[in-house]
Each structure stands twice: as structure tokens, then as C-alpha cells.
Amino acid sequence: MIRVLLPDARRWPALDAPLSRVLGKADHDGPHANPWLAEMFGLPAAGQWPSAALTRLVDAPEAAEHNRRWLRADPAWIKADINGGKLLAVGETMPMSREDVDAFLPVLAAFFQEAGIDFDAPNPQRWYLALDSAAELPEFHGPTEALGDEAFEHLNFSTAHRRWKTLMSEAQILLHQHPHNAVRAARGLPPVNSLWFWGQGTLPPQRRPALGNIHTRDAALAGLGTHHGLNVLELRELPAQLEADALYDLRGIAPSDIARRLPAWLGAAAIQMLFEDRAAITVHRGQRHRIWRRPLQVRPST
Structure with missing residues (x-):
């Protein structure tokens, strides 16, 4: 059939x-x-689903680690408004190039390395964090659930998950201040001013x-x-x-x-x-x- x-x-x-x-x-x-x-x-x-582990098989097959736990940390654009900010583009809806990755990657990789987390971006629109198997995570929502909504309605950081709220906030500051966003603005492209965490898990x-x-x-x-x-x-x-x-x-x-x-x-x-x-x-x-x-x-x- x-x-x-x-x-x-x-x-x-x-x-x-x-x-x-x-x-x-x-x-x-x-x-x-x-x-x-x-x-x-x-x-x-x-x-x-463990989307991060699955898509990584496509984006980095030469570095596949079948027992590794992955989390997507996709480039995102959150536009500020009186309620916080709307998620207007993320991941595969975000126009990105390898030049963009080369600009943002060193800063983000160094930031997450200080937190003991490996960060890489084998695909311009799909970025990854390699997690410790014991890391406790919030219930992150996928982009299709959150796109067009107030971003913070989909970010349920409890006290136990304060670390992830801090990581997202500090990454937003780094991205907001990054000079490459001025280059993107001159080209009529939206800024990369946040990361969107989602798709955590290991391969089935x-x-x-x-x-x-x-x-x-x-x-x-x-x-x-x-x-x-x-x-x-x-x-x-x-x-x-x-x-x-x-x-x-x-x-x-x-x-x-x-x-x-x-x-x-x-x-x-x-x-x-x-x-x-x-x-x-x-x-x-x-x-x-x-x-x-x-x-x-x-x-x-x-």
C-alpha cells in the first residue's frame, strides 16, 4: 500500500x-x-518527539552520537510589545545563511561552553545543544505551537528550571548586542535576538x-x-x-x-x-x- x-x-x-x-x-x-x-x-x-536528535542525523551524519541527548536552540526573532514579545520567526521560518552562522557561532559557543554545554550549528536554521543525560529541562514547546503567539506564554520556567531561564535571557542579551544584526537589518532581514529551545531527547x-x-x-x-x-x-x-x-x-x-x-x-x-x-x-x-x-x-x- x-x-x-x-x-x-x-x-x-x-x-x-x-x-x-x-x-x-x-x-x-x-x-x-x-x-x-x-x-x-x-x-x-x-x-x-525527540526532534533535535532526529534532525541532527540529517544535519551532521558524520558526527552522529546515537546515545546523546540533544536540544534544538534555533535562531529566533521575538518582537517586543506591551505584553512581552511575539515569536515572529524561528528556525526554518528564519532567513539565515552560513555567513550569519559564522558571525553568531563564536559568541554563542563560548557562552554555552562556560555553562558546560556544547553548542553548534551544522545547519544555518537548526542549531543544537548537547546535553548531559541527567539535565532537568522545562517542557519546551515546538515552533509550530508558538509561532505568532506571545513567546512567554510558551516559556514555563519553574523555580527548578531557573538555569534555563537565565541561559535564554543571557543569550538574548548577547544576540541583541551583536553587531551582525546591524548587517542583517541593512539587508532587510529580521534580527536574531533570541534562541528557541525545543525538541529535546534521544533517538528512539x-x-x-x-x-x-x-x-x-x-x-x-x-x-x-x-x-x-x-x-x-x-x-x-x-x-x-x-x-x-x-x-x-x-x-x-x-x-x-x-x-x-x-x-x-x-x-x-x-x-x-x-x-x-x-x-x-x-x-x-x-x-x-x-x-x-x-x-x-x-x-x-x-
């Missing part, structure tokens, strides 16, 4: 009549995308999922596939045809583009469409005789 990870169904455009009839005849009782991924790859069904136990190739642009999923010995291919564009037993991660692609390509895919083989916000839809040839089923209706995107 081919499996396709899809964006929220709520973002989809209205389906044309033939496609809505095909999907209306399909089976609608599978898992959502994230629980399916968690079960397939041995990750926790609730809570955050290895297993061999019953999958073929993985096609994705998501670094965490690419790291998962690599860790479990699967062949991972970068998804550059929507394919004309789908490979048997493969997993296609289309979550970052416009739903309207996917909807246009779906009719050509659905006649090829059994396909399980795994949405982030609703039960999966499984389509196969044997469903064409279900003439009593109503066409599938989705709310048009706005």
Missing part, C-alpha cells in the same frame, strides 16, 4: 465531482497522520518499519527514516506516479496542487491518505461498486 501524509483537510479546496465521488466510496476509518507515524516508528503517541530504539522509500522535505521525518534503515529521498516536486509501498510526505505542499494530482494517483494502487486533522481515507479499486455512498464534501479553504 502507498501512504501519503497530507495537510489538514480543513485547508483543502472544494473537490470536483468525480474526485468527491471516489473519496466518498473510500474507507474512512484509519488513524490520523501523527498517531500513525508514532506507532510506525516507535515514538510516543502523546507529547513531543531502532526498528524496521514495513515501508519502502520515504519521500519528504521534513528533516525530522528524514532523520527517522535514516535512523531506522530506510531509504530517504528528498521530495522536490509532486510525482507523476507513486511507488508501491512508499511513504510520501506532502504536508508542506499546497492542498490545491495535491487535489489536482490526486485523480491520476488514485487509479494506480491502494492508497492510504493520512491527514493531520481527521481519520485516514483508504482508496482501492474494489470500492468503485459502492454506488450507495454519498460524495465526500470538504469545507473550501478560506
